Amino acid sequence: MKYTFPGVFAFLLFLTTVFACQSEEEIKRQRYITEGILVYKNNCANCHQPKGEGLAALYPPLAKSDYLGDKNSVICLIRYGQKGPIVVNGKTYNHPMPAQPQLSDLEVAELVTYIYNEWGNEKKVTSVTDVTPILKECKK
């Protein structure tokens, strides 16, 4: 079989498009994570600790936390805080977490991307367009 010029050209164009899209997504992921680290350091690390390991019986861990299984709850909890007992990895915590109304939707998305990529076994962006509709539905 002979390769036609337009055929080869179309194939190369296809490859370039696929790779360009992938790396654009990857650049976005890296950007969200970089920002997420800063937002985490400034707003969360005091309690949950820099490596997400939590602090004794007071502050639950984020690293390998089974609570991360319900991402919608995590998104709402970050903005609106949390009161009453919760169970994380089989251990009960009962200490209020303050709401974080100072965080924009974008900052919440950056935090969630960072937390899930660092501690939740994800390799993808949770973008601001994912987070905004969820934040609107939170029970306050």
Ligand code: HEC
């Ligand atoms: C003043 C301390 C404090 C700060 C600051 C704080 N948290 Fe929390 N966080 C808590 C406590 C306490 C709980 C458990 C709440 C309960 O017992 O009902 C909690 C629970 C959580 C949970 C669910 C349980 C788990 O460990 O998976 C997540 C997720 C979470 N926090 C993320 C964050 C993020 C992200 C930030 C930064 C925006 C943050 N927290 C800031 C104290 C804090």
